[in-house]
Amino acid sequence: MAGDPTNASLWTDADVYVGPLSATNPATVDDPFSVDWGLVGLLDGDEGYTESRDEDKDDKYAWGGILVRTSRAHFKLTKSFTALEDNETTRSLIWPGSTETEIIVPRPAQIKMAFETREGDKVKRLITAQYAEVDLDGDVQENETDLTAYSLVATIFPTSGKVLFLRQFTAGA
DSSP states (O other): OOSOGGGOOOOOEEEEEEEOTTOOOOSSTTSOOOTTOEEOOOBOTTTOOEEEEEEEEEEEEETTTEEEEEEEEEEEEEEEEEEOOOSHHHHHHHSTTOOSSOOOOOOOOOBEEEEEEEETTEEEEEEESSEEEEEEOSOOOOOSSSOOOEEEEEEEEOOTTOOOEEEEEOTTO
16 A cells, blocks of 8 residues: 555644733643633634645746746745634634724734644644734624634744744644
8 A cells, every 4th residue: 555544634623722922832732722822712624724825936947948947935824714703812813902892993913823633642733933913814794594703814924034833743643
């Protein structure tokens, strides 16, 4: 057989954690997140996480049409997810700077984020190395037959060393 099925994952559970820039990261994948971190809550498992890369690429050709190089600039990584709960953490992402009684024009805050997926004993965490900014991605519809869902997109900002995430994982993840 050409491959190892134990290397394939069907993530059965997931969480998104949000914290201030001062939040302490768990030391290992076996350590819990501190009280500085908040949970987004229920996520749409069918939608899952969507990771998108955007980059300007420009091919350079020599005479005769021979491809010589490709320049790359303006790399951008986003990670999308859909929240199903209306809670303090989710509201802080949808309406940053607002209070319980006043909603103000949102300006995304710089925050730490962690994306965790689990399948049995396998755990994978991606924790922002620098910070993220979160925006509402699309419309929010409230009606009597569907759950209210908040499609969110996090723009991940790298460190000066170009590190996007710190990765923690168990064997096989």
